[in-house]
Amino acid sequence: MRIAVYCSSSLAIDPKYIDLAHSLGAGIAARSWELVSGGGHISAMGAVSRGAREAGGKTIGVIPQRLVDIEFADKECDELHIVDSMRNRKAMIEDLSDAFIALPGGIGTLEELFEIWVGRFLKFHNKPVIILDPYDLYAPLATLIDHLEEHGFVKPGQRELLHWAKSVDQALDIATINSSSK
Structure with a gap:
């Protein structure tokens, strides 16, 4: 199974989020x-x-040439796909992956999360979409989603396609259960 992870590239975040990503x-x-x-x-x-690599896992990176040009690329990836745009990056990540986990992140992470969640609802894919948030960074987002649902902007069935996890194992278990029911 291949798991896509959406997460931060910010250097200004608390180290606990770096540790979570490593875990x-x-x-x-x-x-x-x-x-x-x-x-x-x-x-x-x-x-x-x-x-992943330190635990013996295989890593596949997908990065636009523009970010490679500013020395942002992880050249230690087992496979590093260089694409020409962010749109192509997201499409390739979607195609390569069996499940998606969003860690705490900023606007890029949120944009990826929302796009893959909408794609799930519209049946462009049938892969699990999970938010791993042990520190409740996304608690206001959950409240906003509830609020939008109360006012009819989040449709019935949309919220249920977004899974929330508090631990790495819980997130990976959700990926397993929901991938096997595709």
């Missing part, structure tokens, strides 16, 4: 799964790949 990468490798990431080597994005 998720190690957890993916411990199950003999492969990691698919955005192909960067810094912050949480680099940590998830390092965690």
Whole structure:
């Protein structure tokens, strides 16, 4: 199984989020799964790949040439796919992956999360979409989703396609259960 991880490339985040990413990468490798990431080597994005590799896992990165040009690429990936745009990056990550886990992150992570969640609802794919949030960073997002649902903007069935996890093992278990029911 291949797990895509959406996460931060910010250097300004609390180290606990870097540790979480590293643990998720190690957890993916411990199950003999492969990691698919955005192909960067810094912050949480680099940590998830390092965690997977240090635990003997395979890492697949997908990165636009523009980010390679500014020395952002994780050149230690087992496979590093260089694409020409962010749109192509997201499409390739979706195609390569069997499940998606979003870690705490910023606007890029949220954009990827929302796009893959909408794709799931519209049946462009039937793969699990999981938010791994042990520190409740996304608690206001959960409240917002509830609020939007109350006002009819989140349709019936949409919220249920987004799974929430508090631990690495719980997130990976959700990926397993929901991938096998595809």
